[in-house]
Amino acid sequence: MPATTLPIEAIGLQRHFGSGDDVIKAVDGVDLQIQPGEIFGFLGPNGAGKSTTVRMLTTLLRPTGGTGRVAGFDVVEQANDVRRNIGVALQDAAIDPLMTGSELLHLQAVLYGLPKSQHHTKAGELLERVGLTAAGDRRVGTYSGGMRRRLDLALSLIHEPTVLFLDEPTTGLDPMSRISLWEEIRRLNNDGTTVMLTTQYLEEADQLAERIAIIDNGVIVRKGQPTELKAEVGSPTLFVSIDGSATEHAARVMAAFGDLRPSPEGTLGVGLTEGPSAVSSVVRALDESGVTVRDLELHEPSLDDVFAEATGYRLEGADT
Amino acid sequence: MTVTATTMTPRTRPELRQSTVAQTVALSKRSILSLWRQPSLVVPSLIFPLFFAALGTSSFSRATTAVPGFPAVDSYLDFALAGSVVQGILFGSTVGATALAVDIENGFFDRLLSSPSTRSGIIVGRMAGGMVYGCFQTVFFIVVLLPFGLSIKGGVAGVLTMAAGGTILALAVGALMSAMAIKTGSSEAVQGAFPLLFIAMFFSSAFFPKETMSGLYKTLAYINPISYLVEGFRDLTIDGFSASAVVRAVVIPAILAMVAVVLALWALTSRLGAR
């Protein structure tokens, strides 16, 4: 009986490259506890240690310190047991372009030791599931980016893994393909699969993940539910559209409720020190001082704010 | 539109002086530099011919006396020099042509063509690096092999003739491969064509006298101009300086070079005509 029932657990996980003065601490003591059935978002700037952590948890790279347990097995000592229980969709969907989709699924079935009788039905099922039935006998070299990703996902599901690692699954995909991949991930999660999702897209983590961790310089700098983390960053921002002539006057009124924040042309933004409940007070105060409010928008702190506050970077392609 | 036409006078730009020589020199410099800066492409064409010369000398020296049809030589090394030089030049000259194909692939060649340089200047300039290198290779092989017992019966005049022949041969092979590069615009096609050169060299007297061969193979070796070219070099090494050897060592590559340059220009014209 394994010592733990957590799908993914890392204790002091560490990976150093080189030695002496030149040592690079790619991952320097990472702790993670991922609960059964959750989607866990793993964020970080490039080179922060994201991929290195995932490579260790998926048995591709040996840690230099600490322990990692996946599906109840040690990633070093019981690597093959870990491999039987995890599915991994790789960054860039690295697939042999000379083979066809169904050939790759068959090879994968053989390498995972599926009973021969299941190979055909299983491959057919998965191709249908990811919408590639018609393209199954075409070489992967002819597939579009989205099709490759979907095939990659199908490949990682051949042995019905209970833990799924998705490494930047939607990078480079068009919005439609991205949304359909998200739906598939949710469906898998609803069927009970635990998902660890590394991504550059904060919106993706916000949409899918129940909890997230942010890694920077090899250490976890933030961990928790997105809403909690956003709340920690601070107050929500209220944007108010008003008539141009009254701007200065309105700004003075709004400053009483918190710091003024940068805002789009024709609006004023204020960080509400007392939280969302202060909205009505702001509107009343503006009304009383004779300013006509044309529109109101309340913005919760975004994950981008959390990320920026934790790492000092803003990710490329972030929304704000 | 008639209004604008009257205000526009065509400029002949006399201040931009066209000099074919200056342009060719500039392009030559570039091609020489690019060889110098990529030793990993160049070094094999120095090492392999020497390796085969050394291998052959140890393997075949006894054959030079035991096999009828062999010319009288002190050792196989004297016999092999000519083959080594030609082999090295065949190896080395494809480097320039591959670079030309890469120029075409990445668009630099179009930039050259859109400048007012002469077409033959572009071709010869691209080949210049290869020619300088061909001359260097010839002298290099001779100098390296001298301490190992190589003797040149043709003396200094023989060496100079071989250097000239090597230079022209480099132009011939380079231009031939460039014609291929211009025609296809693919560096892979140029490298893919390389084995053909290698095959052509094998079906000649580059490694063994054509007189000792038999059947169809012998016939092919007798038709192959490379045989006579190699024998020109070889006679300068093992016989001495003679008019007939000079003709074969210099005139044959010169004819090949002319044909190859015409082919390359023709490929260029048809490439420009295609667009």
Next chain:
Amino acid sequence: MTALNDTTTSTARSVASTRTFPASVGLMRRSLVNITRLPSAFLPSVLMPIFQAIAFSGTFFAITQIPGFPTDRSINWFLPLGVVMGAGFAGIGIGFSTIRDLEGGFYDRLRLTPTPRMSLVTGPLLAALARAALVTTIVFIVGTLFGARLTHGPLGLIPLYAAALGIAAIGTGWGLGLAFIFRDMRAAAIMQLTFFLVIFLTEAQTPLFIMQGWLENVARFNPFNSVIRLSRLGYVDPPISWDNTWSGLLTIAVFTLLMLLFARRGLTRLSDV
């Protein structure tokens, strides 16, 4: 979510057993399928040995006139050399395609599977052996059309195939091991160069007794000389006997073992970079 606890705690999965042999065959199939999908990578490995056998025997046609030369047909002498070169490149070619897989990331996918690690070496090995057998057969047929004759009858094919498969196995181990160490095309250059040297620093061109100078000493101590000799047993005049067979077989056995261990070790070390 009850089903979940069930699966995360179970140690035995229904798909738990992957055996080495079927997995190796699966990997071999993939490699062989790629022959038809990427013929430009495979064709040279067939054409090159054919060309080599014909060109060498044509160019050095007269070499058999040297007194004591072990055969009177030059194609008899150079066909086995072409076969050994072709078979070696069949093995090294596996190294090339592994570099492609490593660079493209597909190799990670293979390493992620629970297939026994050894099958990641034996799979490509089987593929190399199949390719080498194909190349040997083609070169044998073409060489026979060009006048090569088995001096001692069909039995002489056994040492030819043994040498070819042996060199292919050694080349595979060497190619894989270098691919795992360098993980880029630098490995390809080293594979080719070393293989080339090892094969040519033997009796590749002439028998030892004809050589003069340094090569004789090098070839005498080059273990691969015995493999070249093995490949030629069926094509030269001296009768095939255990005395001129065993050293070639021993070299193949020892080097195959060493090279496969080298590859296996390189595979393990992939997890350290």
